[in-house]
Each structure stands twice: as structure tokens, then as C-alpha cells.
Amino acid sequence: MSYGGGYRGRRSGHYDSRRDDRRPPETESQKLRNLILKFGEGSEFHPSSELPVIAQALRAGFAQNAPGIVEGFRMAIIEQPYKTLYLAALLTLLSSKSTAQTEGSNSDPAQVVFDELCKSFQTTLDKLEWRQIRLYTHFFACLTLSKAVSPSSFLDLLQSFLVVLDEPGVSYERLHAAAACAGEGLMRAGPALYSFNPIAVDAIISTINSSGEPHAPQRTISRPILDPNPLVLPEADVYLTSLVGALTSLRDKSFEALPECLPQPHTLFPEPTKLLDIPPSLVPPEEIDFDRAVDEELKRKELMPAISIRMFGNDVTPDPSSPAGFMIRSGLSDVINIFEVNRKECARILLEMPRWFVWGTFRGKSSNFVRAYLTASSPQTIVYYFALVTDLCKLSPQTVGPAVGKSFRKLYAFLGNGLDVEISRRYCEWFAMHMSNFGFNWVWKEWIPDLELPLYHPKRVFIRRVIALEIRLAYYDRILKTLPEPFTTLEARCIPDEAPGPEFEYENQQHPYYEPAQSLLNLIRGRSQIEEVVQFAESMRSNLSETVTLADGATSDSVVRSITMQILLHVGSRSFSHFLNAIERYLPLLRSLGSDPQDKLDFLNAAASFWHRNGQMIGIVFDKLMQYQIVDPTDIIGWCFDNAERRKRDDDGTGSPGTLSFREWDLVKAALDKAIGRVAIAQNRVQLLRKEEEEAKAKLTAGQTRVDDDGMEVDTNGVGRAVFENLNTALKARSILTREQKAALARILDGFVSSLVLQATVGQLDTLKPGHWDLREQWTQAQWQYWETFGWYRHFCRNYLAQLKSYTVTLESGPLAKATVTGDRAAAGTLMMSVWNVALGRGHS
CATH class of the missing domain: 1.25.40.180 (Serine Threonine Protein Phosphatase 5, Tetratricopeptide repeat)
Incomplete structure (x- = not known):
């Protein structure tokens, strides 16, 4: 059989003899x-x-x-x-x-x-x-x-x-x-x-x-x-x-x-x-190795x-339950998985796949290759799929481009019709990244009628999220010009009224803390010695309450922490390297200002206030504060769930306390992943040292040892004691980090219980009951907020199942015990426990 038509081989193109001369001849x-x-x-x-x-x-x-x-x-x-x-x-x-x-x-x-x-x-x-x-x-x-x-x-x-x-x-x-x-x-x-x-x-x-x-x-x-x-x-x-x-x-x-x-x-x-x-x-x-690296x-x-979602009917994409449909989808998936290391080659092969099937299978259209790999857990990095679709569009714009547009519109139609919040998040990122690769051109006027929906309706959340991501990928003014006027009004609340940037509240001369803040700022800008800056901060803390009137609920300690954090961010706001240099130089200053959970919340509040117009920078700052161990992952998780005032100031509008938005989930996930990653590093360290210990024991058995002054048997190089001590230290570190990971998981569950149970109302609970979906056009903003938070809880249970299984007893006797309530809120607790039990394979939801 013949497979003709437009094939471009791997070696096609202009012949370059100089390139061939550099290669050894083939054997x-x-x-x-x-x-x-x-x-x-x-x-x-x-x-x-x-x-x-x-x-x-x-x-x-x-x-x-x-x-x-x-x-x-x-x-x-x-x-x-x-x-x-x-x-x-x-x-x-x-x-x-x-x-x-x-x-x-x-x-x-x-x-x-x-x-x-x-x-x-x-x-x-x-x-x-x-x-x-x-x-x-x-x-x-x-x-x-x-x-x-x-x-x-x-x-x-x-x-x-x-x-x-x-x-x-x-x-x-x-x-x-x-x-x-x-x-x-x-x-x-x-x-x-x-x-x-x-x-x-x-x-x-x-x-x-x-x-x-x-x-x-x-x-x-x-x-x-x-x-x-x-x-x-x-x-x-x-x-x-x-x-x-x-x-x-x-x-x-x-x-x-x-x-x-x-x-x-x-x-x-x-x-x-x-x-x-x-x-x-x-x-x-399958071997069960309890010392296996956690990252594995x-x-x-x-x-x-x-x-995965079937976005189109069998007349467009093949039925996956039919023999031909299953074979086609399986074949495409294999190519996508194998060629993750070379997406351009992957795109080329995908467009040439018809030659390896019976002629006419694809009816000559490349659009059949476009599918959204949007499952609960993606085999590859999500960005790879986005970039692959972009390369497919560039290779065959006349066929793939329209198919991508149809996919965007189909997914948008699912918003508000039960689309999982995690898939909505990926859809936002795909849409924004694709727009950035093709001049941010989109027919936004199609979605103007949706601006009449409740503020937290998934379609309006999607629009705000996409615009925020587009601004991150380009510039505020440029994105503003791509949007029709209805999206740019203050009433629409789709776009921030200012470009993302810092807001240093202590530069206002009318601020009550302006003078002490300026004095500390001058010291830090002048790169004063750390001892001098710490001493000044201590004196400012003792004198502050005597010179100015503190705001309600504020203490001199909390004010100094806020001023110090914002000054470091202000000095470092010129570039990422400036930020890192400022933080690293004055780490002792931050550590001297307090280490209990409330102290750390002051640092987080100050950072979030400084970058409240730029969610990306909040995530970056929080990550670095965790990296430098100024705050712990549990601190950030608690901050995300508990700080209602910050939710009222974020760019999504006046979120009610307890509601978990896209931005907050990103911060929670980053904090939890940091805790899990630290355990992975510690586990790798333990695994490596145990191998060294086994080698030392083998030398001991072979007689290549001596007894040191303390009666400890070591090998002839004297490294046996060092290996033992290092292993003991690594085991202690792993134990500490494992407790931190467990605490992070427990804090997340506790936050979800508070959000979904303690703050639920009967009207919101009806949102998730079977049969209530016909009334979703009448849902209030509170119901849509409840829906979004429940979606993140559902995703948390399935995405971190491996970790949750390790601490089932502790979590069920701790935070989840609060979900067992009576009265009007009992339905919310029952729903949470149902999702939890299903995730663990215990029953039906």
C-alpha cells in the first residue's frame, strides 16, 4: 500500500557538506x-x-x-x-x-x-x-x-x-x-x-x-x-x-x-x-522499600x-471504546509520551501518523490529532502538552488552529456545568500560554454576555484568571488593548485597575510609621553591617509604642516585622537578584524578630500586602521564605486558610472568609510540595548513607578495620565513625521533616473542614446534592464559592493520596474528626467523609 502526500523526512533540507565533515563516517x-x-x-x-x-x-x-x-x-x-x-x-x-x-x-x-x-x-x-x-x-x-x-x-x-x-x-x-x-x-x-x-x-x-x-x-x-x-x-x-x-x-x-x-x-x-x-x-x-526515595x-x-474528557462526538474523534478508536488514541498517546524529550519531533511525527494507519483513517485532516490530555493526573508535565499543541499549530495552522479554537470553546462551555476545578486551572494556563504564542488574539466579544453572571461563577473566574496570566506573560497595557471595553470597566472586575507592581505602604509621609521606616530603609540601602541593623530594629521595637500611636490590634513587635519585611522587599523590588541579595544579606535580622507562628504570619501578611497586585510575586516570596526557613510550609497553609482580610483584597474581588481561590490553592500546593520535597531529599540522604554503612560493615567483616580511642571499630581510613554519625543525623532530620509533612497535611485538612463544614449553610450544601444541578443558573455567589472550595478538597484527596495514606489514622482522629457534626452542617461533613473514603478505596461517593 502507498502512503503518499507531503512527507518531509528527518534529513530533508539544504545539504551542508561542512556539517557532514564534522561527523565521523558511519560504520x-x-x-x-x-x-x-x-x-x-x-x-x-x-x-x-x-x-x-x-x-x-x-x-x-x-x-x-x-x-x-x-x-x-x-x-x-x-x-x-x-x-x-x-x-x-x-x-x-x-x-x-x-x-x-x-x-x-x-x-x-x-x-x-x-x-x-x-x-x-x-x-x-x-x-x-x-x-x-x-x-x-x-x-x-x-x-x-x-x-x-x-x-x-x-x-x-x-x-x-x-x-x-x-x-x-x-x-x-x-x-x-x-x-x-x-x-x-x-x-x-x-x-x-x-x-x-x-x-x-x-x-x-x-x-x-x-x-x-x-x-x-x-x-x-x-x-x-x-x-x-x-x-x-x-x-x-x-x-x-x-x-x-x-x-x-x-x-x-x-x-x-x-x-x-x-x-x-x-x-x-x-x-x-x-x-x-x-x-x-x-x-x-513490586518491591516494598521503605527507604526508597520519596521523589521516586x-x-x-x-x-x-x-x-479524560470527550469533547466531541464520534463523527469528529473516534469512539475510544471501538477497536479503531482505541488503537488510534493509544498510538497517539505512545508517540506523545515517548517524544517528550523532543516536542518538535513529536509534532512532526504526529502530523505524519496517517501514513502508519490504513489510508483514509484520518480523512486527510490533522485536526484529529488535537486532544486535551486533561486527566486527574497527567503523565507528563502540563507545559509539554501546551508547547506541543503550539508546535502542531505552527506546522499545520490551517487544520490544527481551528481545531484548537473549537477545543477552547468546548471547554469554556463546560465551565459552570461541573468541570473539575483542577482541569479549569489547566485550561486557564493552556489558554493564556497559547494566546501568548499567537499575539493574544481571541474573539473576547463572544464572552461579553457572561459578565452578567455572579462574580464567582466559573466562567467569570476563568476570565479573570486568564487575563491575570496573560498580563504575567506580557504587559498590562498590551493586554488591556486586546480586550473589548466591557472587560476593562471597573464594574466587570476582570482586570486590575493598575499594572502589577509593588506597593510600599511606608513611603507615604503621612503614614504614622514613616519616620522609623525611613531610618531603617536608609540603613539597609546603605548596606550597613548586620549587627548595626539588628541593634536599630531592637531599639525601634522598644521605642515605637512611645513615639507613635499603634493601630488597633497591632504591637510594636508586629509593626517592626511588617516594616522590616516590606523594606527588604522594597529594596529588592528592582529585580529578582536584588530581592535575593537583600533577603540573604539580612536573614539574621528576620530571624531575630521572632520565630513563633504569629511572628511568621506578620512576615507573610507584610509580603502579601506589598505584592497584593501581583500574585506571582507573592508565590515567589513565600517560596524563598520557606527556602530560607523564615517560615514553614504549615505557616503558609494556615495563612491561606485563615486570613480572611487578605482574601477581601485579592484581585478576585471580595471573597468571603474560608473560600479557597485559584491563587490560594497555588500557594497551598506549593507549600505542601515543599514539605514533601524536603522529605524526599532527606530520604535520598538516608538511602545513600545506608549504602555507605553497608560498605563499612563489609570492610569490618573483611578485617579491614581498627579500634579507635573510644573503642569504636572503624575502617583503616577512619571513616566508619563518620558514616555512623552522619546516618544518625540524617535519620533525625528525616524524622523532623516527616513530622513537618504530616503537620502540613493535617493543617490543609483542618482548613478544608473549617471552610466546608463550619462556614457552610443549608443553601450552599444544596449545591452539591444530586438533582440540584437544574437550578445552577440560580446559584448565588456564595454557592459558587462553596463549589470551588469543595473542588480543591476533592483534588487534594486524589492528588496527594500516596501521602494521605501514610497518615490515615492521625488525620482521621485529628482534623477529619471535626467533620462529624450535627444539624444543618452535617451534610457538608458527610460529603467530606464520603470523598475521603472513596479516595482511600473504601466506598462510593
Whole structure:
């Protein structure tokens, strides 16, 4: 079959001989390896004629270059999965009658390559590298389809994955990965396996179908849209559900053929002369290492059911539960995941994916590649997806651009119709970043009628958030010019009345603290010695109450802390480096002004007041204060939940006390991530020192030791004692940081309880009751605020599930105990506990 039309190869472009001169010439082994990696990338691809030529070249050079050929197959399998069917056909050709044995060699190239690939597969299996395991399984499935691998050995491989599904207490991550290997392998080898053993095939589908049942309740808090009305709920994609649906559809037709979107190159060539057998293998158990680095746990945190939004119908994007739809989505996802390291190459390959499917599958439109990967937990960094869409638009603006615009409008329509707040946040960031890459051009007038909605309606929150992000990415005046007049009025409250900047309240000569503040400012600007500045601050603290009248509730200590923090920020407001220099130089000054929780709140209040028009700078300052240990993560979390006055001054309007906005959640998340990250660093340190301790013990056993003056056995270099002392210190540090992490989690839960239970009203509670969604057009501002805070609680429970599980008993007996209330507020507590129990896999929400 031919795949023509507009292909631009990787090496296309102007030939530069000087560039080639700088590269060493390719060896014969490298040429054969690249022959495998680059086949099919010409302007025309004819597998019936090209693959036999490649197979003959590989066979001719196999005796001297076997390692390079094996490496070419291995790399293509795990880095170019869109070629897997053709790779299987190529390996099959190596053992067919049409390519006779190499003269003077008794080895069978196909057997040698296959044996080496089986060894490589076993290595990935031992390391539990699930993506590579799944892609190798795809390759073996295609070999089974082409009758190069025995159905019995491949069936044994699939059944080894099913064993994982029956493991007691298996995590969703491991279950999901094993089910994907078994199900996707069956989908590709179904015709061969079903004719060989239909009973076993039915058993595989049944086992995969039932494997997700223990985690089914967790889908309720992973769903991207919380609207129980089936008439308005967009279809959501749950991976296992889609996989079982596609398999069932194929089974109902007795696996007569592959999904219609897949080419069948194996039918173009003779059958192989011999059957290959996959060696028996078992999936190793997942090791439980309590000293494993926490950052690794974060990278591969226990997943909840993966659910994504279906924004368009089956006439635009394929049904993910159909065989063809599942294959297409799976193929695109693999390319996106593999090429995260090179998004421009990823964009190029995505636009050329039609050549690797049956001609006509995509109806010649690149827009089918555009999908929003908006799940509860994204596999890659969100910015990568945003940048990838931008590159797709630049490569094919006529087709991808309109598709992106349709996606923006579709997601906007979901706002106020149950769209999860975390997905709304990602949507804001995607929209703003995309606008910054294309001149901030958008048809804002479409959304003018929405300015009549309540201030905290998700659409108005989105508009304010996007404009704030656009200002961050450009300039205030420039963004102002892109907006229609209705968005720029004070009544609309979409844009701040001034450009984001600092506000040093003590520069006003009418301020009661102006004179002492100016004196301290002059000392700091003059880079006075730290001792002199500390001494002046102490004298100012003792004299302040005698010279000026303090505001209600203020103390001389709190005033000095506020003045000092704002002065350091004022001196450092010229640039980020100025800010860091000022803070680092006068850290002893800040530490001398107090260290109890109330003292730290004074620092945070002063910083937030100084940068109240710039939420980004508040986050930066708070992060640095945590880094320099002026404040703790728990201090910031408490500040976010408790400081109602600051909420009334933020750029989102007059938020009621207890309401958690986008800005506040960003600060809470940053503080919690800081606490978790510190535990990760401490855990890594402990792990490293334990290895050194084991080495020291091994030397002790080998007799390479001596006894020091204190009777301590150390090695001949005297490092044994140092290792022991360092390990003891690291263990203590880890213990302290772990308590800090637990305290941060508890403080967040306590804040949510206060917000959702203690400040709830009966009217707000009705917001989240089934059947009340038909009345959402009548919701008040308070109800929408309650909805947003509940959304962040829901996201907190699923996003930090791994950490919450570690402290379940403490958290349930502490902050969550307050959720057990009676009266009108009981419904809020019941709802919180329901979400909590579902996140932990205990029941339904």
C-alpha cells in the first residue's frame, strides 16, 4: 500500500557538506541499524517492495554486524511503536524462504535477533519498565499474527500479566499497566489467538473487565465533570472501560480481523519457515522499600482511574471504546509520551501518523490529532502538552488552529456545568500560554454576555484568571488593548485597575510609621553591617509604642516585622537578584524578630500586602521564605486558610472568609510540595548513607578495620565513625521533616473542614446534592464559592493520596474528626467523609 502526500523526512533540507565533515563516517553496523530506524520515511512507502530489500541487506551483513541490527530492532520497538507491524513483518522476512541462508553461515538471523530481543524484554520485565514491556508485547503480538511466534507461547505471556490482576492489594498503577499489556497484546494478536484457544481469550477479557471493580468507586472523584445529569454530561473515557469495550467488540465478531485502522503487511509476504517461542516469564513482584526515595514515589505515585474528557462526538474523534478508536488514541498517546524529550519531533511525527494507519483513517485532516490530555493526573508535565499543541499549530495552522479554537470553546462551555476545578486551572494556563504564542488574539466579544453572571461563577473566574496570566506573560497595557471595553470597566472586575507592581505602604509621609521606616530603609540601602541593623530594629521595637500611636490590634513587635519585611522587599523590588541579595544579606535580622507562628504570619501578611497586585510575586516570596526557613510550609497553609482580610483584597474581588481561590490553592500546593520535597531529599540522604554503612560493615567483616580511642571499630581510613554519625543525623532530620509533612497535611485538612463544614449553610450544601444541578443558573455567589472550595478538597484527596495514606489514622482522629457534626452542617461533613473514603478505596461517593 502507498502512503503518499507531503512527507518531509528527518534529513530533508539544504545539504551542508561542512556539517557532514564534522561527523565521523558511519560504520556498516550503524548503517544497518539506521536502515531499520529510517525505513518508511521517504515520500512514498511501499512495504511490499521496500521490506524485502531491507531484509536482504540485513541478512547479507548479519554475520559481521549482528549487534547493530539487534539494536536497530530494539530501538525501533520502544521508540517507534507506530512501525511495529512492519517491524514484525521485517523480522518474519528474515526467516522466510525468499531470503536464503547467508553463504558460509549456519545461523538463522531471525532466530538470533528474536533471542536477543527476548533477553532485552526480560530485562525490562525485571526492572518493571511498564511502557517498554507493553511495547515489546505489541511486537510479540504482531509476530504471532504473522505466524512467526507460536500462539501458545504468546498466550502464556498474556496470562502471566493476568496473574498481576489477582494480586491482593495490587495498586491501580500496577493493575493498569498489566491489564494494558494483556489487553493491547490480545487486540493485536486476536485473530491468531482466538482460532487457537477461544476459551482462553474469553477468560482474558473477563479478567480484565473484573479487575477494575475494586477501584470503580474512585472514579467518582477522578471524573473530570461532576454533573449527574446524563443529558449534559460529556462522555468520559476510562482506560479499562475503553479497553474492554474494544476487546468485546472484536470478540463479538470472533476476532475475524484486526481493527480496521491497522494495515496488514504480514499478508503481503510468505509465511515464515519456522515458529519461534517466547521463553516463559513471570512478572516480578513490586518491591516494598521503605527507604526508597520519596521523589521516586512522586514520579510514579499510585494512580487513580485515568479519565479524560470527550469533547466531541464520534463523527469528529473516534469512539475510544471501538477497536479503531482505541488503537488510534493509544498510538497517539505512545508517540506523545515517548517524544517528550523532543516536542518538535513529536509534532512532526504526529502530523505524519496517517501514513502508519490504513489510508483514509484520518480523512486527510490533522485536526484529529488535537486532544486535551486533561486527566486527574497527567503523565507528563502540563507545559509539554501546551508547547506541543503550539508546535502542531505552527506546522499545520490551517487544520490544527481551528481545531484548537473549537477545543477552547468546548471547554469554556463546560465551565459552570461541573468541570473539575483542577482541569479549569489547566485550561486557564493552556489558554493564556497559547494566546501568548499567537499575539493574544481571541474573539473576547463572544464572552461579553457572561459578565452578567455572579462574580464567582466559573466562567467569570476563568476570565479573570486568564487575563491575570496573560498580563504575567506580557504587559498590562498590551493586554488591556486586546480586550473589548466591557472587560476593562471597573464594574466587570476582570482586570486590575493598575499594572502589577509593588506597593510600599511606608513611603507615604503621612503614614504614622514613616519616620522609623525611613531610618531603617536608609540603613539597609546603605548596606550597613548586620549587627548595626539588628541593634536599630531592637531599639525601634522598644521605642515605637512611645513615639507613635499603634493601630488597633497591632504591637510594636508586629509593626517592626511588617516594616522590616516590606523594606527588604522594597529594596529588592528592582529585580529578582536584588530581592535575593537583600533577603540573604539580612536573614539574621528576620530571624531575630521572632520565630513563633504569629511572628511568621506578620512576615507573610507584610509580603502579601506589598505584592497584593501581583500574585506571582507573592508565590515567589513565600517560596524563598520557606527556602530560607523564615517560615514553614504549615505557616503558609494556615495563612491561606485563615486570613480572611487578605482574601477581601485579592484581585478576585471580595471573597468571603474560608473560600479557597485559584491563587490560594497555588500557594497551598506549593507549600505542601515543599514539605514533601524536603522529605524526599532527606530520604535520598538516608538511602545513600545506608549504602555507605553497608560498605563499612563489609570492610569490618573483611578485617579491614581498627579500634579507635573510644573503642569504636572503624575502617583503616577512619571513616566508619563518620558514616555512623552522619546516618544518625540524617535519620533525625528525616524524622523532623516527616513530622513537618504530616503537620502540613493535617493543617490543609483542618482548613478544608473549617471552610466546608463550619462556614457552610443549608443553601450552599444544596449545591452539591444530586438533582440540584437544574437550578445552577440560580446559584448565588456564595454557592459558587462553596463549589470551588469543595473542588480543591476533592483534588487534594486524589492528588496527594500516596501521602494521605501514610497518615490515615492521625488525620482521621485529628482534623477529619471535626467533620462529624450535627444539624444543618452535617451534610457538608458527610460529603467530606464520603470523598475521603472513596479516595482511600473504601466506598462510593
